[in-house]
Structure formats: structure tokens, C-alpha cells
Amino acid sequence: MKLEEIKNATVVWGALSEEGITFLKNRGGVVVVAEGRPGLVGLYHNVELLKKENIEFVYCVDNVLGLLFYKGKIGKMLVMCKKIELGVLGRPGSLQAALLSKIHGVSVEFMVEGEFDFESRDKGAASLGGKMMVLGNDCGGCVVLGKDEVLGEI
């Protein structure tokens, strides 16, 4: 898909649940699936679910979201969260997804995430899809691991 074909899309961040799927069906339009580093939840979970549900989507690395906002391609942000109790607790990158939406005047829908085994996936930028991308074994402390994020003020 080319950029010009994307209009009023819904971005999905985090692991889609059944409730999230229903939301996407009701809203209609193309869904943008962000890669969702470090665990690649977009690729390993959301893509498969959307294919099964026959919902039109386009995949992108997380870095592309900014340009999509800049070009006015995004109409809604759906953030699937770890917990929504007295505030929102999101997976790594949730704060960034929500803040970029806020900065661009795009409303955010928070929902509780679906089941995805984050624990068995990459935890930080040192590896991608289980493959080490840095050399040497002495750089453990040099990688800032992804951690849950409190989305207080969004």
C-alpha cells in the first residue's frame, strides 16, 4: 500500500482483543498495524488476527507513525493496555503512541489487551525476532529494556 491510499485510518497499538476487533469492525476503514517493538506484537498477534477477521490493514514499523500523523492519515488511535484500573498501564511504546495522537488532535481509545505471550519475545532493542543484533556479550547494561508505562495525563 502506498501512503496516498491511507485515509482516516485507525492505528492499533498493543495486543488486540475481541473487543478491539469489534471496535475496528464498527469503525471501518483501513487499520494501521504498528510493528510493536520490542516483542513485535503487531506482527505476531495483530496481523494474524486481522487476517482471520478479514479486516483490511497495512503494516508499518513504529517509526512510520509520525509521518502518518503529519500527513493527516490517522483518524483514531486504539491502544490496547495491560490494565485499566484507576489509570492506564500500557506496554512499552504506549505512551509514545498516545502522546503522538494527543499532539496531533487524534482521539485515543483505551481497551484491555488480548492474550499475547510478551514474556517469550524480545525485551529490548538488542534482539529482533529472537536474533541478536549487537555484537559481544558485555553490553547487557547498554540496552534499555522495554517496560510498562503509566499513561497518567493522556
Added chain:
Amino acid sequence: MDSPLLFPVKLEGSQIRVLDETQIPFKEEYITVDTLGKALWVLSAMKTRSLGQVLLFFYSCVLFSDKFSIDQISEKFKQKRPTFDFLFLAQILKGQTQKTGDIRSAALGFISGFDKLRQARAARLAQMLPAQASILTICNVNGELIYLYQALERISKKAKFIVCETRPYLQGVRLTFWELRKNNIDARLICDNQVAALMKEKKINCVVTGADRATTKGDVINKVGTYSIACLAKYFNIPFYSLTQYPRDIDVNSIPIEERLKDESFMFLEGDFSQVDAVYPAFDVTPAKFVTECVEITGSR
């Protein structure tokens, strides 16, 4: 301190040697280029980029100008990487050639001078950064962060780099993090989407990025992901510095954004993703209002 990325493309006799940046950090291999066709393949396959593509263009003009004019070569380069301003590079080279009388000495003279300008730019930027700089960066600026680190040391400032991995090609991990660590410079690696969380925790106090294009108004085009960082930096009141060269008096939105093949979104991942549609614009636009300072190569800004 050194990095092969400072000069990733070299002219050796009648051949060009191109550092294959897609193989780093696992292998340091050079590709031999002896035809314009090979140069164009190297360019389109992302074997080199940024400063490397500038060097590749100049050296291609040196070696292949018996068969192609500088303008023809620049047009062919532009077809492969439409966002980058090869036509302007051609103007620079033609101007230099008029002064020196031949393309070879014009190209070599310009390149040698350009490296000195990069070192001077790093020294100017060092003056602007905090005394304890915690510098976020994305993609790779071909060794200029090493120049920056040295410049900061000279004025007794401390620096730590926080490097975005830079999906999908992972230039942050494979090039920037690698060259900084190789030179024992303090660096931390993060996923591209961790920027907001770290800014919120006050772990970043300035941003330094490169720029593939810039306008005289201060707008910048750089590796996709830069704009998000600039927005977040503005939101958290963190200064954003862009290393620019030769800004043009044009509308930034008139510059085409190169869209790469969808398969490249899955770079370095194993599996069959042929049935997954994807969009991969290689660059994004950062308007001037998000840029604290364009640190221009000529020192004009």
C-alpha cells in the same frame, strides 16, 4: 578514535570501494564498484547511504564522466533515491570543476574540505549542548557523533548517547551503537518507541539527528522516525538539533518522500511475510517549529 563510517566509500585507482553497511556489525566488507550500473545498484540496495551516497556520487562522476555527464549521473542517482538532492550535488561539483579544471581534483578537494567542515560543525554543536549531555539520536551520521564526543571532551563536557534502533534497517543498532561502543563511548540502545518514556523520566536532555534535506526556513527531512522524536522533544521541552548541509529555498512539502518496497519493513526478520501488506516511507518531514537549531555545515546558521 576512528570509524569506517567516517569515509564509507573510497576511491582506489579506477575503482570505488563501498563499505557494505547492511552487513555491519557482523562483517566489515567492501563492494567493488567499477561501472555506473554497479554504483546505482549499490545505492538502491541501501549498501551505502547518507555521506556514503555523496561520496559514491562524486567518485562516480570522477570515474564515469567519460561516458556520462555529471547531470546525467545525478539524474540516474535521483531516480534511485528521489528524496536526496543529487541535482544540487551536481551543481556543487560542476562549480568546483570550473575552479580546478578537472573533476577528480574538484571532487577530492571538496570531500577533504567537507570532513573539516564536519569537525568544525561538531565543535559548534558541542558549545550548544549541556555540560552533562544525554543525547538522543536516530539512524547514523557517519562518525560525526564521534567528532561531537571529542569536541565535548575538549571543552570538559560529558556525553552519553541514547541510540534509537531505527527500524527497519536498524542503522541505530548496527551502525551508530556499534561505532560508539567500538570507541568506548557511553551509549545506550533503545527501541524507537521508548523515546517518550525516557523523555518523561528526564533521561534525555537534548536530541541530535542528521538531515538528508533542509530548507532555508529550517524544515528538515531525515530518516523516518525523526519527526516523532521532534514532536516529543517539543512536548517535553527538550532541544532538538539537526545537522544540516546546504539548505534550499524551497517548500519542504514539494520534496518527494521515497517509498521503499514493502518487504523492507520486515528487514532482518525471519518468516514469510509476502501476504502482509506494508507501507514504508523511508523519510519524514520535520517542520522548522520543532527544530531548535539547524547546525549548518557551512556555519551559516
